[in-house]
Amino acid sequence: MSNVEQTLSIIKPDAVERNLENEIKEIFKNNGFIILEEKKIQIEKLEAEKFYKVHETKPFYNDLCAYLSSGPIVVMVLEKENAVLENRKLMGATNPKDAEEGTIRKKYGISIDKNSVHGSDSVENARIEIDFFFKD
Ligand code: UDP
Numbered sequence: 243m244s245n246v247e248q249t250l251s252i253i254k255p256d257a258v259e260r261n262l263e264n265e266i267k268e269i270f271k272n273n274g275f276i277i278l279e280e281k282k283i284q285i286e287k288l289e290a291e292k293f294y295k296v297h298e299t300k301p302f303y304n305d306l307c308a309y310l311s312s313g314p315i316v317v318m319v320l321e322k323e324n325a326v327l328e329n330r331k332l333m334g335a336t337n338p339k340d341a342e343e344g345t346i347r348k349k350y351g352i353s354i355d356k357n358s359v360h361g362s363d364s365v366e367n368a369r370i371e372i373d374f375f376f377k378d
């Protein structure tokens with residue numbers, strides 16, 4: 243049975259700032275992801291707060307939202323068989339120090355906050371996050 247899914251990916255400000263956008267997109271494509279939609283935008287802090295609402299009680303919430311809105315980001319809809327889990331695997335652990343060799347965060351992440359990419363953590367959240375950025 244095939245299980246083609248879509249997931250939301252964000253290339254975060256630290257990576258866009260270092261001009262890693264094309265390199266990271268190539269990694270997704272080389273790993274079988276199709277980029278269905280993409281746009282480069284900069285969001286307001288209030289939008290970042292909405293996007294990361296699940297983390298609103300966490301101590302890092304304010305800094306996280308300030309960071310995500312601090313510069314241009316690239317948001318993409320990625321499609322692949324089991325895209326949500328496959329993207330999480332390709333991204334690696336939240337803290338680049340813990341990320342496995344060959345993952346995007348291992349390769350490009352600077353720190354736990356500047357970890358270069360976001361990826362949806364479930365099919366349900368992927369739908370919500372895709373709508374957040376691409377429903378008009
Ligand atoms: N984050 C942080 N400090 C922490 C944990 C997370 O700054 O102690 C940031 C980090 O950028 C992470 C984001 O908050 O990517 C969302 O956290 P989550 O636990 O959802 O990690 P992810 O799903 O991105 O791996």
Ligand code: MG
Nearest residue numbers: 360361362363
């Ligand atoms: Mg998460």
